[in-house]
Amino acid sequence: MDIQFHHIGCLVEKIEIAIADYKILYPKNSASQIWEIEAQKVKVCFFPISPTSFIEFVEPLDEESPLQKMKKKGNSFYHLAFLCSEFDKALQYYETSGYRKLNEFNSEAFDGKRCAFIYNNEMHLIELIER
Amino acid sequence: MEEQEILSQVVAIFKEELDNEEIELTMESTAKEVEDWDSLSHIHLMVAIEKHFKIRFTSTEISSFKNVGEMVETVKKRLG
Numbered sequence: 255m256d257i258q259f260h261h262i263g264c265l266v267e268k269i270e271i272a273i274a275d276y277k278i279l280y281p282k283n284s285a286s287q288i289w290e291i292e293a294q295k296v297k298v299c300f301f302p303i304s305p306t307s308f309i310e311f312v313e314p315l316d317e318e319s320p321l322q323k324m325k326k327k328g329n330s331f332y333h334l335a336f337l338c339s340e341f342d343k344a345l346q347y348y349e350t351s352g353y354r355k356l357n358e359f360n361s362e363a364f365d366g367k368r369c370a371f372i373y374n375n376e377m378h379l380i381e382l383i384e385r
Numbered sequence: 386m387e388e389q390e391i392l393s394q395v396v397a398i399f400k401e402e403l404d405n406e407e408i409e410l411t412m413e414s415t416a417k418e419v420e421d422w423d424s425l426s427h428i429h430l431m432v433a434i435e436k437h438f439k440i441r442f443t444s445t446e447i448s449s450f451k452n453v454g455e456m457v458e459t460v461k462k463r464l465g
Binding site for chain 1: 421423424425426428429431432444447
């Protein structure tokens with residue numbers, strides 16, 4: 255079982271504006287394509303901040319989504335995401351170790367592979383991405 | 386502990402966690418009827434209830450409570 259940091263998720267009002275903002279910070283870097291994640295009702299893209307890590311800009315599409323409420327409360331950076339081998343084994347290990355699974359879905363941004371959001375005991379939100 | 390006493394304590398937890406003193410719950414209350422009780426806050430609420438009553442829900446229970454009453458009954462069972 256092996257995990258590797260992939261991205262930090264950041265709520266944004268408009269992905270295009272966030273890309274432009276971070277292009278100022280990292281002029282040589284370019285954002286990925288934009289995906290619509292149907293299960294989560296969000297648009298996302300990835301902006302590289304190191305050779306192996308990214309900021310994921312997350313634009314909620316549903317006005318009633320919990321993410322909209324979170325954004326309105328002023329939260330922006332809200333989850334850490336890790337690529338994870340042996341996804342089922344890892345998920346079971348974290349759950350039996352006290353983490354709580356929020357949901358599991360297939361992500362268009364990762365070729366349809368499985369992702370799961372879990373909370374740790376400090377109520378930090380962690381995303382596991384099937385490698 | 387009786388169900389009404391558990392419910393009363395659960396209401397106090399909801400008010401604290403959702404930062405809303407106006408919240409009123411009955412055994413029949415569901416997430417749709419309570420402002421800001423969404424999928425994200427649900428986990429926070431469940432963990433706050435676990436800590437308060439010093440119990441532990443299973444993941445299946447957390448994802449399958451249909452209303453406040455089912456949650457209260459589960460708390461009551463755990464407390465014995």
